[in-house]
Structures are given as structure tokens and as C-alpha cells.
Amino acid sequence: xxxxxxxxxxxxxxxxxxxxxxxxxxxxxxxxxxxxxxxxxxxxxxxxxxxxxxxxxxxxxxxxxxxxxxxxxxxxxxxxxxxxxxxxxxxxxxxxxxxxxxxxxxxxxxxxxxxxxxxxxxxxxxxxxxxxxxxxxxxxxxxxxxxxxxxxxxxxxxxxxxxxxxxxxxxxxxxxxxxxxxxxxxxxxxxxxxxxxxxxxxxxxxxxxxxxxxxxxxxxxxxxxxxxxxxxxxxxxxxxxxxxxxxxxxxxxxxxxxxxxxxxxxxxxxxxxxxxxxxxxxx
Numbered sequence: 001x002x003x004x005x006x007x008x009x010x011x012x013x014x015x016x017x018x019x020x021x022x023x024x025x026x027x028x029x030x031x032x033x034x035x036x037x038x039x040x041x042x043x044x045x046x047x048x049x050x051x052x053x054x055x056x057x058x059x060x061x062x063x064x065x066x067x068x069x070x071x072x073x074x075x076x077x078x079x080x081x082x083x084x085x086x087x088x089x090x091x092x093x094x095x096x097x098x099x100x101x102x103x104x105x106x107x108x109x110x111x112x113x114x115x116x117x118x119x120x121x122x123x124x125x126x127x128x129x130x131x132x133x134x135x136x137x138x139x140x141x142x143x144x145x146x147x148x149x150x151x152x153x154x155x156x157x158x159x160x161x162x163x164x165x166x167x168x169x170x171x172x173x174x175x176x177x178x179x180x181x182x183x184x185x186x187x188x189x190x191x192x193x194x195x196x197x198x199x200x201x202x203x204x205x206x207x208x209x210x211x212x213x214x215x216x217x218x219x220x221x222x223x224x225x226x227x228x229x230x231x232x233x234x235x236x237x238x239x240x241x242x243x244x245x246x247x248x249x250x251x252x253x254x255x256x257x258x259x260x261x262x263x264x265x266x267x268x269x270x271x272x273x274x275x276x277x278x279x280x281x282x283x
Contacts, residue, residue, distance in 0.1 A: 170208075
């Protein structure tokens with residue numbers, strides 16, 4: 001025969017059960033309202049070669065495009081720009097090759113689903129800037145060359161912007177292989193006589209394409225080189241050119257608004273300080 005519980009014991013047990021039920025109810029309510037977690041990772045590129053520089057864009061419907069570069073299976077020194085797309089709620093497509101011997105891909109999508117991909121393409125002995133576009137639900141176009149750089153100009157730091165109407169802006173940095181600045185001796189070790197050549201400064205280039213139109217001729221948008229005076233001594237010329245060799249620009253980004261106005265931004269070393277600069281291009 002068990003010992004009957006006292007009124008205090010019965011109250012404690014009832015209160016504990018009530019508190020436990022309340023806590024459980026709060027936990028279940030919080031779990032039901034919590035945001036869903038990340039799904040398991042999915043391989044987009046095929047195994048067997050290294051992939052790198054993956055970038056992604058999405059439209060307002062949830063369709064997506066992922067672009068990356070991957071080592072070629074036939075030439076390990078070359079990279080291929082590849083893309084995989086996904087409609088909202090569906091799996092990603094198999095990788096599609098966009099361009100051989102190409103690197104540094106960028107991708108953008110309009111709210112309505114138009115997709116633009118840009119990259120650097122090596123077409124010995126030149127480097128070109130190329131793009132491919134895809135209408136909503138369509139196929140990617142063959143690569144189109146926007147710009148062919150002079151030999152040894154080496155465009156890099158590619159940036160891409162796309163507005164809702166399909167206007168495109170591209171910007172990148174490069175050097176002038178004919179500047180001759182990198183042939184100057186900036187320093188000379190007095191003990192070893194070892195010479196340090198001056199740098200060849202980078203500058204920023206840009207090109208814009210209105211929807212359905214053609215790309216504008218690429219233009220230098222960062223500060224130009226200074227103009228040599230009508231008369232100067234050899235010593236003055238050398239000092240001026242050494243100063244110019246330090247004036248270099250590094251592209252930051254490019255943007256384009258709904259009207260087609262474009263802005264490019266970069267940092268510029270003016271010889272003593274690094275400053276942020278911008279250039280505007282009205283539609």
C-alpha cells in the first residue's frame with residue numbers, strides 16, 4: 001500500500017507538468033516559425049580538373065546562373081569558362097562550355113531573366129574581352145569580342161554591370177605596352193649596381209552597350225598621362241616620367257542605372273596618396 005501524497009507534493013507535480021508543457025509548446029512554436037536551413041552542397045562542375053572563380057546571379061523569379069573557370073582536360077595550362085543554370089525549384093543544368101582559354105568570368109541577370117556573362121579570352125598574342133548573352137529561357141549566344149587589347153597590354157580586373165533594360169557596362173584595367181616607362185631605371189643600388197626598373201602604371205578602360213545596340217569604343221576613364229612641356233631638359237624629362245610611372249589605377253567597380261547612366265570607380269595613386277575616384281557617363 002503506497003503512502004498518499006501530501007497536498008504540497010500534488011501541487012508541485014501539477015505545476016512542474018504545466019511548466020514542462022508550456023516550455024515544450026514554446027519550443028515547438030519557435031521551430032515551426034524558424035527560417036529553413038541550408039540544403040546540402042551540390043557539385044556543379046565535373047570532377048577531374050580544378051574549378052575556380054565561381055560567380056552567381058539571380059533574377060526576380062528565382063532563376064539562377066552560376067559561372068566559373070575550369071582547367072581544360074586537353075590542355076592543363078588553359079582554362080574554360082563554364083556555366084550552369086537553374087530554373088526556380090529545379091536542379092542545376094549540366095555545365096556548358098562558353099569559351100576556351102578564358103578566365104576571370106563575371107555574370108549578371110536582369111530582373112526579367114536576361115543573362116550576360118563576360119570574361120577575358122587569350123587569343124595569342126592578344127588578350128580580348130568577350131561576352132555571351134542569353135534571353136530569358138533561351139540559349140547563350142556565341143562569344144562576341146568587345147575589345148582586343150594591344151599585345152602585352154594584359155587587361156584584367158574585369159567588372160560587369162547590367163540594368164533592368166538590358167544595358168551593359170564593362171570596365172577593366174590594363175597597361176600601355178608602348179609607354180616606355182618600364183624601361184626607366186627608378187633605383188640603383190650603390191653597392192651592387194643592381195637596377196630597379198620603373199613600373200608601367202595601370203589605367204582603367206570602359207565600354208558601354210545600350211540594349212539591342214553595339215558596344216562603344218573602349219575609352220580610358222582614369223586620369224591620362226601628363227602632357228610634356230614644350231621644352232625640358234633630359235633631367236627634367238626623366239624626373240617627370242619617373243613620377244608618371246607611379247600614377248597607377250586599380251578598378252573597383254562599375255554600375256549602371258535604369259536610365260543607362262554609368263559610373264566607374266577605382267583607386268588612383270597620384271604619386272603621393274591613393275585616392276578614390278569616379279567617372280560618370282550619362283546615358
